[in-house]
């Protein structure tokens with residue numbers, strides 16, 4: 001689902017072209033939402049918007065995983081955060097929000 | 108009576124001694140001819156000629172003649188008409204919908220194929236088929252994985268569902284995307300060739316290439332003699348889309364994660 005806003009921290013320090021975006025994982029077992037930062041290009045995962053700590057080991061090899069529950073971040077229980085979710089995570093001040101002019105071009 | 112004499116070797120020998128040699132040769136030739144022509148004559152004309160074995164008493168005439176003629180008759184009429192070619196022509200059609208399947212399995216091919224790919228929708232199967240013809244340089248490895256001539260693996264993954272779909276984002280500009288967005292100037296086939304070229308050179312530490320390790324990932328960079336793309340995104344637009352002559356690859360082992368032109 002394309003969202004009207006693109007929320008990101010900065011351009012990726014690892015690959016250079018990706019955007020470090022806020023990814024939300026809905027842990028169904030524990031019934032809670034957790035957030036992390038995920039590069040939409042090289043799939044590097046950080047635990048928070050400071051980009052100080054990478055998360056490298058998930059439960060599935062070769063795919064980015066949630067630092068909290070370890071489940072893959074491209075599965076349906078994860079999604080790009082919207083503005084209320086970013087506020088809930090307390091990361092509003094750390095992100096940049098861009099309104100999408102053309103929804104098809106930025107998904 | 109006749110049967111008994113024909114089965115009695117002594118009687119046969121006596122008869123043969125009375126027949127001139129020329130006749131014997133002629134009879135032998137006739138016998139050989141009959142041996143080969145009997146089934147064909149039965150088939151062509153629907154006759155019921157007994158086989159030599161049947162005449163010699165080793166086989167009842169009814170056995171080889173009637174069912175054989177019935178079956179060969181139907182078979183022959185089929186082979187004469189264009190219809191029998193149809194089931195054979197249908198086989199490649201089945202095979203083409205599923206190139207990996209061996210030709211021998213006909214009806215089973217149809218039944219096993221959908222169960223073998225329960226997760227794949229017809230749309231993905233179609234896309235994969237298009238990909239197969241489109242990206243001819245890639246060798247299918249099964250389970251939607253492909254290998255390039257240089258050894259790079261393109262597998263399912265990424266937000267788009269497949270690495271090939273992911274790198275396809277770099278075949279077009281995304282002018283509204285914040286920051287830089289490297290755009291390859293060419294189609295997917297040319298992009299894959301360029302990626303392989305960059306990979307080979309960077310892995311071999313060729314002049315001008317760079318490589319670094321990033322927590323389990325390898326980032327390669329390789330320059331090109333000519334322009335391979337331009338800078339897109341908001342940053343590219345701000346800089347008036349400068350031309351790019353370098354390619355950056357991000358890999359996890361041999362698996363390509365992403366690739367795009369850079370400044």
Ligand SMILES: [Zn+2]
Pocket residue numbers: 012013014015016017018019039040041042043044
């Ligand atoms: Zn990145």
Ligand SMILES: [Zn+2]
Pocket residue numbers: 025026027034066067068069070071
């Ligand atoms: Zn999680």
